[in-house]
Amino acid sequence: MRGSFEVLVSSRRLQYRFTIRRNVTVIRGDSATGKTTLIDMIQDYNENGIDSGIAIKCDCKCVTLGSRNWQRDLRELENSIVFLDEGRRYVMSQEFAEIIRHSSNYYVIVTRERLENIPYGVDEIYGIRTSGKYGELKQSYHEFYRLYENIPYGRQGMNPQKIITEDSNSGYQFFIGAFEDRECVSAMGKSNIASLVAGFSEPVMVIADGAAFGPEMERMTEIMKVRKEIYLYLPESFEWLILKSGLISRENLQAVLANPAEFIDSEKFFSWEQFFTEILTESTRGTVYQYNKKKLAPVYLHEVSKAKILLQMKPFLEKIGW
Amino acid sequence: MSQLLNIYYGDMPEAVFNTEVFFKNSYADEWIVDDFSKQMIADVDKSCVLGTGVIDSPVLGKIAPERLSGGVKTLMLIKFMPEMVFNASTCGNNCAKWLLQIAADEDRTVNLRNIMNFGEDPFELKVLNTGQVVHSMRELLPIAIEYV
Numbered sequence: 001m002r003g004s005f006e007v008l009v010s011s012r013r014l015q016y017r018f019t020i021r022r023n024v025t026v027i028r029g030d031s032a033t034g035k036t037t038l039i040d041m042i043q044d045y046n047e048n049g050i051d052s053g054i055a056i057k058c059d060c061k062c063v064t065l066g067s068r069n070w071q072r073d074l075r076e077l078e079n080s081i082v083f084l085d086e087g088r089r090y091v092m093s094q095e096f097a098e099i100i101r102h103s104s105n106y107y108v109i110v111t112r113e114r115l116e117n118i119p120y121g122v123d124e125i126y127g128i129r130t131s132g133k134y135g136e137l138k139q140s141y142h143e144f145y146r147l148y149e150n151i152p153y154g155r156q157g158m159n160p161q162k163i164i165t166e167d168s169n170s171g172y173q174f175f176i177g178a179f180e181d182r183e184c185v186s187a188m189g190k191s192n193i194a195s196l197v198a199g200f201s202e203p204v205m206v207i208a209d210g211a212a213f214g215p216e217m218e219r220m221t222e223i224m225k226v227r228k229e230i231y232l233y234l235p236e237s238f239e240w241l242i243l244k245s246g247l248i249s250r251e252n253l254q255a256v257l258a259n260p261a262e263f264i265d266s267e268k269f270f271s272w273e274q275f276f277t278e279i280l281t282e283s284t285r286g287t288v289y290q291y292n293k294k295k296l297a298p299v300y301l302h303e304v305s306k307a308k309i310l311l312q313m314k315p316f317l318e319k320i321g322w
Numbered sequence: 323m324s325q326l327l328n329i330y331y332g333d334m335p336e337a338v339f340n341t342e343v344f345f346k347n348s349y350a351d352e353w354i355v356d357d358f359s360k361q362m363i364a365d366v367d368k369s370c371v372l373g374t375g376v377i378d379s380p381v382l383g384k385i386a387p388e389r390l391s392g393g394v395k396t397l398m399l400i401k402f403m404p405e406m407v408f409n410a411s412t413c414g415n416n417c418a419k420w421l422l423q424i425a426a427d428e429d430r431t432v433n434l435r436n437i438m439n440f441g442e443d444p445f446e447l448k449v450l451n452t453g454q455v456v457h458s459m460r461e462l463l464p465i466a467i468e469y470v
Contacts, residue, residue: 013381013382013383014381014382028414029414030393030414030415030416031366031367031391031392031393031394031413031414031416031417032366032367032368032391032393032394032414032416033414034381035392036342036391036392037382037389067340085342086342086392086412087339087340087341087342087343087412089339089340112411112412112414112435112436113411113435113436114436114470130381140381194467195464195467195468198463198464198467199464218436218437219437219467219470222437222439222459222463223463223467225439225459226458226459226460226463
């Protein structure tokens with residue numbers, strides 16, 4: 001499935017309106033915000049249709065997934081938005097991750113667990129808030145909000161001398177070359193970043209793929225609340241930065257970058273980072289910019305290339321005093 | 323002397339994971355009308371207990387105890403079933419102060435599978451994974467992130 005979907009779920013008392021943009025959306029936040037109530041409403045509608053007193057408006061089917069026979073149910077579902085409430089232990093399993101990896105469905109998962117097996121995006125972690133009441137029926141209106149819309153930065157202009165990247169692939173190789181007067185450290189995997197950062201006392205900049213960094217966000221932002229000089233830069237991915245830079249030309253590229261959801265098939269790409277890697281690799285094959293995720297071609301560190309890529313980071317770099 | 327909140331981070335097979343279902347089949351009427359429960363329900367759910375079987379919610383109307391938030395239901399399980407361990411990651415950060423208050427009167431052990439924020443005021447809790455007693459998020463975080 002591809003595209004983004006507006007969802008409206010309503011009853012006499014309640015209305016939820018939100019947009020699902022990627023294959024995996026996570027809902028968490030405080031207790032008593034209406035997460036379980038939303039899932040219950042969708043389940044009531046699934047089981048009773050119009051008799052439920054609930055209306056759902058969406059261009060694709062919205063269903064809930066229970067605890068029993070979940071593997072069988074998942075295999076039978078296609079092109080649907082599947083909602084899961086917390087309390088489903090299997091959501092943490094590798095088996096669940098493997099099944100949804102090759103599924104045409106989108107998933108909305110209520111959980112405070114990390115779900116480290118699932119590479120969900122930082123932008124698709126939401127809380128629910130009540131925005132007011134509508135009309136004479138005093139219907140409460142609920143909407144999703146991005147939990148990490150405004151990542152809490154420390155003091156501006158701290159000029160961190162240390163950079164941490166997720167791994168030692170092309171991105172790391174680029175940042176070593178681009179910031180050669182700073183120390184660049186590979187965390188050897190995104191799940192190691194929080195521990196690594198916690199061990200440093202000096203200002204540090206973390207660069208990671210926002211498209212798959214969701215499982216790390218709670219740990220990172222909690223550390224950032226007690227350690228003020230941590231700066232988090234989360235582009236969709238390093239490949240996305242290159243594509244945005246204008247270095248590479250490709251038919252339809254601007255349209256893809258403006259609205260990736262319309263082009264990324266959930267059955268083929270578990271995370272958007274994989275999609276951007278594929279189109280960068282395809283677009284540069286046989287050219288001087290031939291992209292290899294494991295080893296960065298030297299051309300990307302030529303002055304013009306470097307400047308174009310770094311220009312995409314300019315607002316962030318200015319904020320930290322570079 | 324105040325008692326301690328004991329936390330085990332990460333997977334804990336003996337802990338009740340799905341507190342929603344457990345509450346539905348285990349709660350007692352007197353839990354709902356207990357003064358401490360009433361305070362938790364008022365604070366977390368912004369709702370008023372009218373009787374053992376009815377709570378007045380500003381959003382949902384008159385509801386049964388089963389429709390209280392997952393967080394409040396888990397808090398009540400922790401409060402009234404001290405011999406058991408529950409998955410407290412079904413509680414949001416707005417339940418953290420209540421966890422500490424429950425354990426202020428009598429030791430409690432809970433299972434946490436995420437980083438709950440216990441706020442900026444000093445507190446005392448024990449991380450069972452390491453045996454360390456901590457007093458702030460600054461002390462707690464480096465330990466917790468190793469397990470969840």
